[in-house]
Each structure stands twice: as structure tokens, then as C-alpha cells.
Amino acid sequence: MRRSLKLAAVVLSGSLGIASLAACGAKSTDDKSSAGAGASGFKVGMAYDIGGRGDQSFNDSAARGLDKAKNELGATVNEAEAKSGESESDREQRLKSLVTSGFNPIIAVGFAYQDAVDKVAAENPNVNFAIIDSAAADQPKNVTSLTFSEEQGSYLAGVAAASKSKTNHIGFIGGVQSELIKKFEAGYTAGAKSVNSGITIDVTYLSTPPDTSGFADPGKGKQAAQGQLDKGADVIYSAAGSSGTGAIEAVSTAAGDKWAIGVDSDQAKQPALEKYKTHILTSMVKNVDTAVFTYIKSAKDGNVLTGVKNFDLKEGGVSLSVTGGYIDDLKAKLDAATQQITSGQTTVPTAP
Incomplete structure (x- = not known):
């Protein structure tokens, strides 16, 4: 991210x-x-x-x-x-x-x-x-x-978060307050508000450029998540690299019915997060592996990709994980949102 x-x-x-x-x-x-x-x-x-x-x-x-x-x-x-x-x-x-x-x-x-x-x-x-x-x-x-197109996958995460929240209060934690991470925030907020226009969304950034430490400080991620939980958020999405593992820990050990949303990889399948997987609602998967392999193969084949190659929702560049089956009941709603985005009916904002 x-x-x-x-x-x-x-x-x-x-x-x-x-x-x-x-x-x-x-x-x-x-x-x-x-x-x-x-x-x-x-x-x-x-x-x-x-x-x-x-x-x-x-x-x-x-x-x-x-x-x-x-x-x-x-x-x-x-x-x-x-x-x-x-x-x-x-x-x-x-x-x-x-x-x-x-x-x-x-x-x-x-x-x-x-x-x-x-x-x-x-x-x-x-x-x-x-x-x-x-x-x-x-x-x-x-x-x-x-x-x-991180904003598109984050939109779906927002739909899931707002649909699962029982307090009408959710959170977003960004690792670094950069233009990139603002795309995650913008999409998440838009998706949540498409479900509930009056939902409360707390936003916390862990560092500001040129300081990129917010991507690698689980302690800060945990502290930020705890602050949002204390305010009433019951679903928290972190786009913060390894700092997000701290947020997942805070959500998973909190009292009551709370959910974390992972990012980039299917974090419910990551060995280090195994013990928290029952509290990971979904992850906004950013298929960096697909992009990396596609690029390397193009170089090996002698026809290297050039310019800007964007991987969006339609191409499978971003998606939501379904590990645990916790968003299975939202399939129809998420499918509809996906169709609206890929058809161009819904344009997801890239800035908060």
C-alpha cells in the first residue's frame, strides 16, 4: 500500500x-x-x-x-x-x-x-x-x-464494515498520510456511506511524510485501534503494513463483538495472525504478487511492460477475501456493488 x-x-x-x-x-x-x-x-x-x-x-x-x-x-x-x-x-x-x-x-x-x-x-x-x-x-x-485501484477494493471493505457494524461506528487506520493511503480511506468511507449515510467513521494516521515509520510499528497500530475501540468503533480497517497487525491484535482481544479488516494479503491466512483469524472479517487483498509476476514474465519473454500498468477490480487487481465465511451473508450486496463499479455506474473517489 x-x-x-x-x-x-x-x-x-x-x-x-x-x-x-x-x-x-x-x-x-x-x-x-x-x-x-x-x-x-x-x-x-x-x-x-x-x-x-x-x-x-x-x-x-x-x-x-x-x-x-x-x-x-x-x-x-x-x-x-x-x-x-x-x-x-x-x-x-x-x-x-x-x-x-x-x-x-x-x-x-x-x-x-x-x-x-x-x-x-x-x-x-x-x-x-x-x-x-x-x-x-x-x-x-x-x-x-x-x-x-485500492479505492475500489476499499469501497467493498466499507460496504462490509457498515453492514456488519452494530454500533454504526467504524474506524480506519492509515500507516502514512500519503496520497496512496488516502485512496484506501476515500474508498472505505464511500462504501460505508453507501450502506449507511449517517455512520460514524474515525480516521487515524500513524505518521506523515517523509516519516514512513507508520508502516512498521505494530505498537502504534495497536494503540490507534484501542483509541477507536474506546470511542465505540466495532469494525476497524487498517491500511498500515505491519502496523496493522497491532490493530488486529487490539480488535481481537477487545471485549464484545468486534471485527478487524486486513489489507494487501489475506491476513486471516498469515501464520503470525493465526490466533486472531476468528476476528478478521475480511481483507482487502491487493494482488501485488500478480503484478510482480506479470511484470517479471514480460521481461523474461522479451516484451517488458512499459509505462503505467494499473490493476483494478475488473482485472482482479483488488478483491475481498472470504476466509472464515464471515461475509458470506453479504455476497449479494457485495456482488451488486462490484458490478456497479466495474460497469462504471459507480465511480469511487480517490481522495477523502
Whole structure:
């Protein structure tokens, strides 16, 4: 769930070689680059956003796309983790190290990479880059933006939240108050109000740009959720990366009938959240893995995607999970809302 602070959303992930990872303060998920069966010179790098692989959310979804490329396309892959409090030069060095190590394409996960990607891509016109959740109007031609219609999936989440709320009071927690996360808020609010125009919606952001720590602080997420619960909210949707796990914990341990709504991945299926799954109403799934794999395959096939490739509700870029069957009773209502969006009858706002 991230986006360029000044633009639209795109995920770009890139992976560094071991020596370069150490040099820029990132860490590799393996002792060395790993390859699928029959790997040749096709080397794919991924640079993660704050939280990295294991965040149970956004980065993990990107990682699943990379894993699929490794297993099905025989790609040699390398993964680079971001570090808390890193500078722009850290991100640039991470990408440059991937280039030096021969990775092409390189995928950067999250809007924070936009400036670094633009600079490094301009210096290396023969290397293909992708960035997730950001789309700069003037980015180099060898940069592809992978974006999503988060507001559409969030609209459906809002429909579910308002339909399940018994207090007519729900909440939204955003990791960083960026243009991207405002799309989640806008869609969620519109969907909820389509069910109940008078519903109360609390909104809390955990950090403001350039501070992106709101995506990786479960403690803050838990505290924010508890504050909303204390005010009467009984359904809380978090678009906050790993900080959202704290919100899910708060909702799951609260007294009474409370629901959490996950984001990016089907969070009811994440091992670290197993004990809370009976309190996760649904998750607004953002299929970053599909976008990552599609991009990598296009590069492997010699026909790399260019420009901005958006994945919306109609293309299956966003959806609601149904694990647990907790929204099964809302199927007709959600199907109708989906049809109205995909047909163009309903235009979902992208700003609160």
C-alpha cells in the first residue's frame, strides 16, 4: 500500500547481491542469490519497503510474486531489505548494487523508492525497473509503474464494515498520510456511506511524510485501534503494513463483538495472525504478487511492460477475501456493488 509522495501508486522491488547488501545496510533473505530449476542468466532483483518479507502484508505479497518467478520461470533472485530511518542515498545505493551485480529487471516495492528509481534508471538505460505504488509523470522510459485501484477494493471493505457494524461506528487506520493511503480511506468511507449515510467513521494516521515509520510499528497500530475501540468503533480497517497487525491484535482481544479488516494479503491466512483469524472479517487483498509476476514474465519473454500498468477490480487487481465465511451473508450486496463499479455506474473517489 504505498505510493509516490507526489504521485500515483506503484511497487518496485529489487534484490541485492550479498556484498552489496552488507554495504548498504540491507540484508539478504538468503546467504546468496537463489535460483529456480533451470535458471540461466535471468536475474531478478527485488528491493523491499520498510517491514520487508515477513510483514504479513504488502511486502509479503510482492515476495509471493518473486517466489513464483523463481519457481516457474527459473529466475535467479536476490532480495534486499530496507532499514528503519534510511536515507535517499541508502535506497539509491541498494538499487545501484543490484545493477552492478547484474540483476535485470529490478523491482522496487513502495512509493519511497520513486526518486531513487528515477535517478538510477536514468543512469542505466539498458536495465529495466519496476516500481510498485508510484507513477511519476516524467519517469525514465525504462521504468514501469505497477499501480492498483485500492479505492475500489476499499469501497467493498466499507460496504462490509457498515453492514456488519452494530454500533454504526467504524474506524480506519492509515500507516502514512500519503496520497496512496488516502485512496484506501476515500474508498472505505464511500462504501460505508453507501450502506449507511449517517455512520460514524474515525480516521487515524500513524505518521506523515517523509516519516514512513507508520508502516512498521505494530505498537502504534495497536494503540490507534484501542483509541477507536474506546470511542465505540466495532469494525476497524487498517491500511498500515505491519502496523496493522497491532490493530488486529487490539480488535481481537477487545471485549464484545468486534471485527478487524486486513489489507494487501489475506491476513486471516498469515501464520503470525493465526490466533486472531476468528476476528478478521475480511481483507482487502491487493494482488501485488500478480503484478510482480506479470511484470517479471514480460521481461523474461522479451516484451517488458512499459509505462503505467494499473490493476483494478475488473482485472482482479483488488478483491475481498472470504476466509472464515464471515461475509458470506453479504455476497449479494457485495456482488451488486462490484458490478456497479466495474460497469462504471459507480465511480469511487480517490481522495477523502
